[in-house]
Amino acid sequence: MTGWKLIGMVAALMLLAACAPAKPAGGVEVLRYASPYSPNHPFSRADIAWMKHVEKATGGRIKIQPFWGGALISSDQSVIELRHGVADIALITPIYMRSGMHVMKTQAGFYGGVRTIEDQVAVYRCLEQAFPIFGQEMAGVHVLAVQGGNLPNVLTRDKPVRGLADLRGLRLRAPGELTPVLQSLGVDVVTMPMGEVYSAISKGVVDGVVAPADAVKSLHFNEVAQHLSLLQVSRGAYPARAISEARWRALSPDLRRVLTEATPVWEAALAREIGKAEAEGMAMARSEGMSIVPVDPAEQARFDAAYDAEALRNAQRLAEYGLPGEAIYRKARAVIAQGTPVKAC
Structure with a gap:
């Protein structure tokens, strides 16, 4: 084996080790979180607020290990990747999946006249409750937060x-x-x-x-x-943060309850950060x-x-x-x- 091949093999093994599921130590569940964005993006600032909330609410029994910048997950295959365990929790974009997700993609255009992120999420929740196909298209992952967005x-x-x-x-x-x-x-x-x-x-x-x-x-x-x-x-809302179904089932009921109760915390943080980014963009447009x-x-x-x-x-x-x-x-x-x-x- 040449020196370069040995170096390549070692690097590959190190990468696999870094991406492998973390082992719980002393009763602590370490959950890998994957996002295609940098930690300074508005989405990521909301994610970090959620991470801090969850770690505090569980008394440190859950630790979130973030992987930013697309290190583990892509934008156009995120749901499939999460289903298969490339991460435990991830930012997902079902409306941008290359195939499938017909309802997810199409329903995002049904929100004409809705002007706020909070109302986008509320309409989505109503549709989700009324039509089982919403849950069927998201099979394999457990949704933790729904996200709306600023109007183009x-x-x-x-x-x-x-x-x-x-x-x-x-x-x-x-x-x-x-x-x-x-x-x-x-x-x-x-x-x-x-x-x-x-x-x-x-x-x-x-x-x-x-x-x-x-x-x-x-x-x-x-x-x-x-x-x-x-x-x-x-524009409409869509499931935007989720945990793989397998990882969800492996958590204890009390930890699942904390994550469920943290859903409005995450959604509020997303609305806050997205709204802040909109205000900053408008202010720059005026000042420039x-x-x-x-x-x-x-x-x-x-x-x-x-x-x-x-x-x-x-x-x-x-x-x-x-x-x-x-x-x-x-x-x-x-x-x-x-x-x-x-x-x-």
């Missing part, structure tokens, strides 16, 4: 968007699920990794991006975009001289109607998989029609 706006390089007519002809980077509704309004939709958007706007490859205001600070879009339109694009472009309520209502019409079409397509998409959509709309804040299903 429209950031543009040169042309301000004051109404739907201003969207026509623009080339915008947008999430794939928004492609049909934006195309119906005359937008040339581009899909590309968010990390490439700064350069694309700078070079004029795209005219702008559909993204929350927090991206102004986190991705420095104030340097390449002049305008932030307050057109609000609705971006124009904050208001949108007439009638124009917002027209956009919401187009968004909901596309959501219904997507819901009806779930029938091809034998899934109750339209029933889920109708339930979401009925819950939202009761008004906000959402208090009952």
Whole structure:
């Protein structure tokens, strides 16, 4: 065996040892937590707050060992990876899974008119209670927290968007699920990794991006975009933190109870940190001289109607998989029609 091969083998063994499940010592359960984000990301700050709460609430009987920056888990296969034990607990994104998760992906578009993270989570809980398919798609993991998010706006390089007519002809980077509704309004939709958007706007490859205001600070879009339109694009909640089912069952009932009782703590921390990031992004947009472009309520209502019409079409397509998409959509709309804040299903 050559020296280089020996070094490679040793490195591989060290990596496997680092990723192996931690052994409980003295009655302490060590749970590995995996996230694709850095520890300074708003999501991670909420995760750390939850970790501290759990360790304190269990009197140190649970210790959380974090692995940041995608060391253990990816964004597009996170649920499968967690099911198979690459970590004990993880940040998961079922709405970005490469395959399957038809209901999870589609239901995220049923929240038209919902404006707060708390209401997004409340609507999701109502749907989850009413339709067993939600739990079936998450089989193999036990959900510990549901997450909503800041509403995307429209950031543009040169042309301000004051109404739907201003969207026509623009080339915008947008999430794939928004492609049909934006195309119906005359937008040339581009899909590309968010990390490439700064350069694309700078070079004029795209005219702008559909993204929350927090991206102004986190991705420095104030340097390449002049305008932030307050057109609000609705979005929904989804299961975002979970523990593998096998690891969940291995915990004692009292520790499972603590983790269950910590769910609102985690969800509140996520809402707080996400909201803080939004406020910081908006403040930077103003301080850096971006124009904050208001949108007439009638124009917002027209956009919401187009968004909901596309959501219904997507819901009806779930029938091809034998899934109750339209029933889920109708339930979401009925819950939202009761008004906000959402208090009952």
